[in-house]
Each structure stands twice: as C-alpha cells, then as structure tokens.
Amino acid sequence: MVEIIVISTLIIAIAMAFLCVKLLFKQNGRFASQHIHDSKAMRERGIHCVMDQDREARRESRFAVSEKNN
Known part of the structure; x- marks a missing residue:
C-alpha cells in the first residue's frame, strides 16, 4: 500500500515538474x-x-x- 502511494506521488511530482518547465525557464513564461x-x-x-x-x-x-x- 505504501509503495502505491509513493509511486503515485512520484508520478504526480514528475508531471507537475514538466508542466512548470516553461514557466520556470522562460522569462515571461505562461500557459x-x-x-x-x-x-x-x-x-x-x-x-x-x-x-x-x-x-x-x-x-x-x-x-x-x-x-x-x-
């Protein structure tokens, strides 16, 4: 059960990081x-x-x- 929560949290964190790449690394980055x-x-x-x-x-x-x- 703990493994599933850790894996789910990791997947969500990676997805959020990919979504934020444009916002963080571009000067006026926005969606x-x-x-x-x-x-x-x-x-x-x-x-x-x-x-x-x-x-x-x-x-x-x-x-x-x-x-x-x-």
Whole structure:
C-alpha cells in the first residue's frame, strides 16, 4: 500500500515538474489561453464561445428564445 502511494506521488511530482518547465525557464513564461475568444483561428472561422453567442442573441432581440403568440 505504501509503495502505491509513493509511486503515485512520484508520478504526480514528475508531471507537475514538466508542466512548470516553461514557466520556470522562460522569462515571461505562461500557459497559452484556452478560451475560444482568445484563439485567432476560431475567430477567423466565426466560432464564438457560448457566452458571446448568448450576448449577441440578447442584443438582437428582447428574448434569447423567440416566443410564439397562440
């Protein structure tokens, strides 16, 4: 049981070290943004995040979902 905990801890520590390599050794190292609105390729294709789509839908009409009068 102790061996499994030690091995698991070692694997997690190695993974964290690999994740931190860019942050530690590059002067302004940082992770790239994973948000859709920060991706140039997504903007060129006209793909927006759901928050932007909702905001656009609310600007276009009073209701986000069209309502029918019966």
